[in-house]
Amino acid sequence: MVIIRVLTAILWLQTIMGYGQSVTTAQLVGTWIGESVEVDLNTVIPLPYRLTFRPDSSVQMAVMANGLATRTVRWQTKDRAVQIDTIKFNPAQWTLKGNQLLINGWTPLRFRKLTNVSLDSAVVGKSIVGHTWSSDSLSYSLFENGSVCLKNEKTGNTALHYWHLVPVEASLFVIIKGPQEGEDRNTHYPLQITKINSNSLTVQGWNGQRWGDFTLVRTGDLKPEQRCVPSGFQLCNTFLVPTEAKYMYAEFKRGRLGTIRRIVAREFQPVAEVKQSGLVRFRFVVNCQGKAGMFEMLTVDENYERCQFDPRITNQLRRICQEKITDWEPGKGTGTDKTLYDTSCLLTFRLKNGQITDIFP
Amino acid sequence: MQFLIRLTLFLWFAFVSSTSQAQNPTDWLFGRFSELAKYQFPSSGESSQRAYRNYGFQVAMTKDSSKRGDVLTYRALGELKYGNYDRAFTDYEAAVKLNPRLAGEVGWRYLFLFRDYARALAHLQAFDDRTPNFDDPIDDYSVNYLKGRAYAGLGDHENALKAYNLTISQRATRLGMEWVDYRYLVARGVSYLAQKQAVEGLTDFDMAIKNYPKSVMANYHRGRALEQLGRTDEAKTAYRDSRFFLLSNGSFERDYYYEQPDAAYEEDIEEALARLK
Numbered sequence: 001m002v003i004i005r006v007l008t009a010i011l012w013l014q015t016i017m018g019y020g021q022s023v024t025t026a027q028l029v030g031t032w033i034g035e036s037v038e039v040d041l042n043t044v045i046p047l048p049y050r051l052t053f054r055p056d057s058s059v060q061m062a063v064m065a066n067g068l069a070t071r072t073v074r075w076q077t078k079d080r081a082v083q084i085d086t087i088k089f090n091p092a093q094w095t096l097k098g099n100q101l102l103i104n105g106w107t108p109l110r111f112r113k114l115t116n117v118s119l120d121s122a123v124v125g126k127s128i129v130g131h132t133w134s135s136d137s138l139s140y141s142l143f144e145n146g147s148v149c150l151k152n153e154k155t156g157n158t159a160l161h162y163w164h165l166v167p168v169e170a171s172l173f174v175i176i177k178g179p180q181e182g183e184d185r186n187t188h189y190p191l192q193i194t195k196i197n198s199n200s201l202t203v204q205g206w207n208g209q210r211w212g213d214f215t216l217v218r219t220g221d222l223k224p225e226q227r228c229v230p231s232g233f234q235l236c237n238t239f240l241v242p243t244e245a246k247y248m249y250a251e252f253k254r255g256r257l258g259t260i261r262r263i264v265a266r267e268f269q270p271v272a273e274v275k276q277s278g279l280v281r282f283r284f285v286v287n288c289q290g291k292a293g294m295f296e297m298l299t300v301d302e303n304y305e306r307c308q309f310d311p312r313i314t315n316q317l318r319r320i321c322q323e324k325i326t327d328w329e330p331g332k333g334t335g336t337d338k339t340l341y342d343t344s345c346l347l348t349f350r351l352k353n354g355q356i357t358d359i360f361p
Numbered sequence: 362m363q364f365l366i367r368l369t370l371f372l373w374f375a376f377v378s379s380t381s382q383a384q385n386p387t388d389w390l391f392g393r394f395s396e397l398a399k400y401q402f403p404s405s406g407e408s409s410q411r412a413y414r415n416y417g418f419q420v421a422m423t424k425d426s427s428k429r430g431d432v433l434t435y436r437a438l439g440e441l442k443y444g445n446y447d448r449a450f451t452d453y454e455a456a457v458k459l460n461p462r463l464a465g466e467v468g469w470r471y472l473f474l475f476r477d478y479a480r481a482l483a484h485l486q487a488f489d490d491r492t493p494n495f496d497d498p499i500d501d502y503s504v505n506y507l508k509g510r511a512y513a514g515l516g517d518h519e520n521a522l523k524a525y526n527l528t529i530s531q532r533a534t535r536l537g538m539e540w541v542d543y544r545y546l547v548a549r550g551v552s553y554l555a556q557k558q559a560v561e562g563l564t565d566f567d568m569a570i571k572n573y574p575k576s577v578m579a580n581y582h583r584g585r586a587l588e589q590l591g592r593t594d595e596a597k598t599a600y601r602d603s604r605f606f607l608l609s610n611g612s613f614e615r616d617y618y619y620e621q622p623d624a625a626y627e628e629d630i631e632e633a634l635a636r637l638k
Contacts, residue, residue: 037393038403041410049390061387068386085391089398105397106404243408243443258626279475283444304450346444350476358476360619 022080023094023101028053031169032101032111033190034064035206039107045239046206047109048175048187050168059084064166064175064190112211117194118170124196125165128174132220133201140176141222148176149228157232161188174203179236186238233293235285235342242285242294242344245331260325260347261359267320274310274354277302281348282321286328288340295322309351317349407439413448430460434467441474450475457484464488465499472507473619478514485511496531503528506545509552510622518552525549543573544614547623550582559589577607578614581625584633597637604630 034047048064053075062070073085080091095102099113132141134153140163141149148163159179166173176188189206194213196202201216237245278301285294297318299309331343350358385391405411416436423429437452453467468484471477489497489504497504509524525548532541550565566583569576584599603625614621 034390039409040405041414043410049387061390063386065386071385071387071391084394087394087398089394090401093397093401103394103397104401104403106400106402107393107397108403109393109397243410244406256624256626257620258624258628262628279446281444281446298444298446300447300450304447306447344443348444348446348476360474360476 021096022092023077023082023096025077027096028075028077028082028094028101029055031114033114033168033173033192035100035110035112035211036189037107037109039241040243043241044110044206045241046187046189047111048190050114051111064168064173064187065177066164066166114168114171114192116170117172117192119172119193119196121165121167121172124172124193127196127198128201130222131218132222133216134219135207135214135216138207139219140216141220141228143222143226143228144224147228149230150176155232157234158228158230159232159234159238160228160230161186161238166190179234179238188238233285233291234287234289236288236340237342240285240342240344242283245285245342245344257359257361259327263324264320264349264356264359267324268316268356270354270356271310271312272354274313276307276309276313276354277352278307278309279304279348279350280309280314280317281346282318283344283346284321285342286330286345287342288330290328290330292322292326292328292345310354313351313354321347407435408443408445409439412436412439427460427462430456430458430463433459434463438470441470446475457487461487461491464491465497465504468511469499469502469507472511472514476514478511482508482511482515496528503532503545505531506542506548509548513548513552513555514622518555521552522549522556525552538568539572541568541572543569543576543579544621544623546572547576547579547582550579550586551623554582554585554589557589559586562586563590575606575610576614577603577610578621578623578625580606581630581633582623588633588637593637597634600630600633600637604634 031050031052034049036044037047038044050062050064052060057074057076058072059075060070060072076083082089082094093104101111103109129142129144132139137153139151139153142163146162148161149158150161151158161176162178164175166175172193174191174193177186179186191203191205194202194204199218202213203216204213207214278299281298283296284292286292297314299307301307330340333339346361348360349356403411404415413436416432419432420429423432433452433456437449441449453470456463457467464484465488468481468488471484472481485504485508499507505524505528509521512521512524525545529541529545529549546565546569550562553562553565563583563586566579566586569579570583580599580603584596584603587596587599607627614624
């Protein structure tokens, strides 16, 4: 038992500590572009900042945006530990792996060292605007009015955002921001333009799954009167972390669960030959406009073992949840915070011998 | 006068200091650096994959079996809140084996958050058997109230009434009837109605309203009792009272995580009023 505990502890320490080497002063000097914030295992969100460490012991911190104030403070490394202003990190908390900087801790931050690729902002801007640029999974339609249409080629969903070209030293970054309501939030992963010609564009950065070089091919030209028309389910918080956006108590406007039960009683047709029992659980997101999407289903039997339910039951329930129970109330902040948020909701059906016996959030 | 000058100066300084704290766009990153320096180990909120793994580690590293049980219930609740019933169930069952004292809490979860009345009852009974003749508290409920709810969920109102009687009489004897939780009285009243004992039900709803006059569900079920007794005009008034409190409160009875099992909804009330027109 003791041996198991010791081995578990060693494995544990390995997974929570960085694998790289501690940083030295010489290694830190230069500009680092924010890559990601690790909010959970296998879940990251963008980190739209840059850090420029100078040999004169000053570090400039800036948001990846045009015209915003920066902050310059002192920095030093001592005994393998980094100090920024008065903030003293622990030895080995900052580690390097290739050109990636990992700052370990509560929510690990990752930065990449900037490799400058000199490009002329005016020339690049003129070349990319008014066209659609596509990869296998995503296409970007860059409009002259600063809006950008992102189309997911797999789902067909189209979302409206805003774009800017942000120069950092001699390099240029495409910065995409904002949900459709406004461009002040939800900055995407910065994309550094590394190569451009009339028909293709190479960018370096995160595509949501991995960091690397991505080639975008020019697949269309936009007409001056053309506008982005969003389609499909839209998140207000583009980088929603569903486990952090739980709203355990699903708000359904008029009549709450009473109404939901009535709708289900009206719409659900039991299938005589299906005698299965257990739970069918739908997890979905109610966005800040009160629309539901991103449905996921879990089915378990009476002993809570995962199982397959007859599709004649689950398809009906899915259709009822997606098409009939539609009058959701968006999640609100608590206390004085009246902001409306995207929230993760649950609706569970308990079945006994193919009949619904209970519905609960 | 001096006081007024001092007050004016104080307010002016307060105003200036509050407006001069202009936010820098990099505040978020700077603040995050402070947090990272303070909290060196990665962690994520409940229901996250990381929390699941961290709790697992904590269980493996804890010697005391009752504490291991406690940790498993924390993990189970995080999973339950995210709808992972399979994981939550496994942890709850393991927790009770490690620490039988947790049977009450686990029964509570099965009752309200799994709606698994049979399992809830088994765990609540096991918990209750540890201290016979004592109506043990479980969070802010009593074990007999929860047992009553589980029986009622199984459609066994006869046993539900026995359990409700135990908890209500013990509380009334100890503290007085005015200190009995109105939800207990409504629950017993609803079981009386199910047993076609409208007179007894009405007594409970009257007492529930005395203890919490604005209760939507107590007024609604009182209307049902009066309707069963053929006292139509009084039933209409009770239903209207129920509607009034629903609209004026802007809400109905619910716990943070679930609606009260006896909650009354607008459509129920409207339907009842239409029926009595």
